[in-house]
Amino acid sequence: MAKQRNTTPRTRTKATPKAAPAPVKIARVAKGKKPQYFADPATDKLLWMTVTLMEELSVTRDRLDTVERLLARKRVLKTQEIDGYKPDPRAASERDQRRRAYIDRMMRAVHAELEEATRSALKSADDPIAAVES
Amino acid sequence: MKFNHHALLPETLHDEQARQDFVSALRGHLSGRVMPGAYKIYQTRVLPAFVAAQGREPEDEQEVRNVMTRDPYYQFWSALQRRSQELLWESVIDPTERLAPELIAKAKPRRKARGSLRLDPALAIPRYHTAADIHLQPGGYHSEFAADDVAAGAIYDKGINLYMGGALGRENDLMGNTLVAYLRERHPARRPLRILDMGCAIGNSTVVWARAFPRAEVHGIDVAAPVLRYAHGRAEALGVRAHFSQQNAEATDFPDGYFDLVVSHIVLHETSKSALVRILAECRRLLRPEGLMLHLEIPRGRSVIEKFMHNWESYNNNETFSRYMTRIDLLAEGRRAGFSADELKLEEFAPKLDVAQMNYAENFFWKILAAEKRAD
Numbered sequence: 001m002a003k004q005r006n007t008t009p010r011t012r013t014k015a016t017p018k019a020a021p022a023p024v025k026i027a028r029v030a031k032g033k034k035p036q037y038f039a040d041p042a043t044d045k046l047l048w049m050t051v052t053l054m055e056e057l058s059v060t061r062d063r064l065d066t067v068e069r070l071l072a073r074k075r076v077l078k079t080q081e082i083d084g085y086k087p088d089p090r091a092a093s094e095r096d097q098r099r100r101a102y103i104d105r106m107m108r109a110v111h112a113e114l115e116e117a118t119r120s121a122l123k124s125a126d127d128p129i130a131a132v133e134s
Numbered sequence: 135m136k137f138n139h140h141a142l143l144p145e146t147l148h149d150e151q152a153r154q155d156f157v158s159a160l161r162g163h164l165s166g167r168v169m170p171g172a173y174k175i176y177q178t179r180v181l182p183a184f185v186a187a188q189g190r191e192p193e194d195e196q197e198v199r200n201v202m203t204r205d206p207y208y209q210f211w212s213a214l215q216r217r218s219q220e221l222l223w224e225s226v227i228d229p230t231e232r233l234a235p236e237l238i239a240k241a242k243p244r245r246k247a248r249g250s251l252r253l254d255p256a257l258a259i260p261r262y263h264t265a266a267d268i269h270l271q272p273g274g275y276h277s278e279f280a281a282d283d284v285a286a287g288a289i290y291d292k293g294i295n296l297y298m299g300g301a302l303g304r305e306n307d308l309m310g311n312t313l314v315a316y317l318r319e320r321h322p323a324r325r326p327l328r329i330l331d332m333g334c335a336i337g338n339s340t341v342v343w344a345r346a347f348p349r350a351e352v353h354g355i356d357v358a359a360p361v362l363r364y365a366h367g368r369a370e371a372l373g374v375r376a377h378f379s380q381q382n383a384e385a386t387d388f389p390d391g392y393f394d395l396v397v398s399h400i401v402l403h404e405t406s407k408s409a410l411v412r413i414l415a416e417c418r419r420l421l422r423p424e425g426l427m428l429h430l431e432i433p434r435g436r437s438v439i440e441k442f443m444h445n446w447e448s449y450n451n452n453e454t455f456s457r458y459m460t461r462i463d464l465l466a467e468g469r470r471a472g473f474s475a476d477e478l479k480l481e482e483f484a485p486k487l488d489v490a491q492m493n494y495a496e497n498f499f500w501k502i503l504a505a506e507k508r509a510d
Contacts, residue, residue, distance in 0.1 A: 021235030024280045026227050026289075027273040030220075032266030032452045037213035044213060051217045055156045062152040128266035128454040132406035 028108075032128055034116065041113075048109040056102060137295050138304040141240055141371040142364060144229035144288055153225035154296060161218050162299050168211045169443075175207045176439050195441035195460065202442060216450050219270050222296050223289065227272065230288045234280060241284045241367030248375035251366035253359050257380050260357060262406045266452040269297075275335060275358035287336045287364020294338075302338075305372070309399040310342025313430050316483055316502055317395075321426065326350055326394035330420060332383040332413065333401030337365030341374045343397065353388075355381040384412040391422040399430045402503075403459040414471030423509035431501040433482075434460040464503045479504040 037044050071077050087095060139145075146154065180201050184192055192198045202208045230237070243251050259276045267274040271293065275286050295302055302308045317324060327350050331340040334354030344352040354376055356362050362378045369376045381387065383398070396417045402410060417427045434456070435441040441460050448457035468478045484499040 021238075022280075024231055024234035024283075024285065026231045026234070026279045026285050027277065028224065028227065030223070030267035030270040030272045030452065031274070032270070035212075035216070035450055037209050037216070047210070047213050048217055051160070051214065051221065054160070055153060055221060058156040058159075059149050059152040062155070063149060066148060128452065129448060129457055131265045132262045132409075132455045133458050134407065 029112065029115065034112065045109040045113075049106055052106050052108075056106075137292075137300065140305075140368060142237060142284070142288060142368045143291060144226075144233045144237065146229045147232075150225065150229045153221075153228065154292070157218060157222045157225050158296050158299060160214075161222070161296070164211065164215055164218055165299065168214065172202075172208050172211055172443065173439060175205055176202065180205050180208075181439075192438050195435075195438050195445055198438050198442040199445070202439075212446065212450060215446070216270075219297075219451055222293055223271050226289045226292045226296070227285075230285050230292075233288075234283075234285055237284050237288055237364075238280060238282050240371075241287075241363050242282065243366060244370070247366075247370055248373070249366065249369055250377045250379075251362060252377075252379040253362065254380045255359070257357060257382060260382065260384075260406070260409060262404065262409065262455060263357060266454055268404055268452050268454075269293075270452055275356070275361050278360055282363060283360045284364040284367065286358065286360035287362075287368070290361060291336050291338070291364070291368070305341070306336075306338040307342045309430055310339030312483060312500055313339070313397055313399065313428055313502070314342060314346045316481075317426070317428065320504075324395075324426065326426070328393045328395070329353065330355065330386075330388070330393045330396045332396065332398040332417075333404070334365060334378065335361045337362075337369050337376060337378060339397070339399040340365065340376045340378070341369050341372055344369070344374045344376045350394075352376045354378045355383060355386060357382050384409050384416060386416060386420065388420055390419055391425070393420045393425060394422060395426050395428070396420055397428045397430070400432050402429055402431055402464075403453065403456045406455055407458060410467055411471045414468055414473070417505070418472050418507060421507040423507055425507045427503075427505040427507070429503040431459070431464070431503060432456070433499050433501060464501070468503065468505060473505050474508065477505045477508055 037047075068079060072079075137143075176198070180198075181191065184197075184201050192201070203212075263274055263276050271286070271289060273279065273286060275290065277286065279285050291306065294306055303311065326347055329343050329347065329350050329352045331337070331343060331352070331354040334340045334356050335358070337354045340352060340354035344350070352375070354362075354365060355378070356365070357380065359380055362380055365376075366378050369378075383401075398413075402413070405413060414427075421427060433444065435444045445457050445460055447453035448455075448460075465475070465478050465480050469475060479502075481502045481504065482499045483502055
């Protein structure tokens with residue numbers, strides 16, 4: 001494993017290829033009224049979050065499995081070494097960022113209610129259907 | 135099923151792939167293990183309760199809806215199915231967003247292109263696209279997130295493959311193949327020289343027609359620019375010649391009688407009551423005498439419970455027009471559009487699918503609305 005020489009992350013800009021294209025942001029929420037499935041809207045949110053959690057756990061297990069298999073194949077470490085690992089500040093900071101993004105993703109069920117309430121919302125779930133049938 | 139890679143399909147990083155794999159597995163589970171339970175619940179507790187209360191069975195899918203949406207098993211499946219659909223798009227948006235500038239560059243028309251791309255920025259996007267994002271795809275087919283954007287196309291290409299558990303084939307070619315098979319079976323002597331694919335989106339079926347009839351001039355039209363740019367880049371990457379143009383199928387700029395064959399693949403149920411008749415009328419105008427029209431449509435169920443289950447898409451997946459399509463007679467729509475009764479035909483075609491690939495019903499059959507234009 002490469003040693004971390006400097007623990008404070010330096011702001012060193014790499015020589016970037018000229019005129020790197022601007023990043024593209026794609027919408028994440030579909031237009032249209034979101035149905036309510038359960039009598040208590042809190043149940044909808046909890047189910048939403050549970051499925052997201054299922055996904056993240058599945059992704060994490062896949063990644064961990066990849067790492068462990070690659071390391072074992074390269075005879076780099078044994079699984080026991082993972083238990084004794086302590087992240088350095090840079091690793092800790094990267095983990096923190098990833099953790100925040102993860103929580104943000106999980107909490108979208110909560111944010112969505114606010115977005116819907118503040119958007120000029122459609123009157124009812126049937127509206128887009130009525131529109132095409134007229 | 136393995137999905138064929140081509141230059142415009144976003145390459146996934148490890149976790150992006152793991153997300154897509156999860157979505158695929160979850161949807162397979164929902165379709166194979168959870169959805170069939172909704173039919174059992176209906177038979178064993180919802181229907182008996184309805185009969186006990188009303189002294190009769192439900193007359194239509196709306197009556198089934200009134201009782202099923204109150205059943206906790208159905209509610210849970212429905213909420214899970216909705217969430218799986220949202221996750222599906224998220225899992226495809228991640229790599230698309232990361233690679234967007236690269237994809238845009240790759241899709242740009244080249245001087246030595248085999249086919250062509252013609253866009254019309256002044257074309258009005260119909261309300262049936264803008265009222266709600268079809269299939270919950272954020273931004274739908276038409277929204278542009280960058281100049282010369284192709285994101286909607288890239289998202290759709292991988293998304294529809296995940297949607298039906300890979301059932302759409304290695305190049306999302308199942309629908310094109312189904313309709314080509316129908317043509318070869320029913321009209322073996324036909325060798326169409328001009329073919330129009332309406333509502334072609336990413337041209338996944340357009341490409342199938344161009345390969346099946348390599349001497350034909352094959353056109354694909356759609357109202358949405360991002361999917362057309364992608365369709366052009368995709369067809370070029372696959373080495374197939376096709377001509378894509380941004381047009382509304384309700385009124386195109388092709389001359390009368392220009393085409394031997396006009397087709398569409400699961401497009402009609404994404405339109406509207408008024409658009410549907412206008413599209414069929416436009417098909418008739420575009421066909422030469424003895425020309426053929428073939429529209430492949432999604433099954434909408436036979437029994438009231440099947441119809442109700444298919445209508446899930448209308449209420450939960452922004453397929454706003456599919457509820458209307460469940461209860462209408464497509465042949466009558468064809469007659470309203472100017473076809474005579476003896477020109478029209480409505481047939482069922484059944485491909486073999488795996489249980490994990492059927493989202494709302496255990497019996498899956500395509501509908502084909504066909505018409506052979508008589509000489510006037």
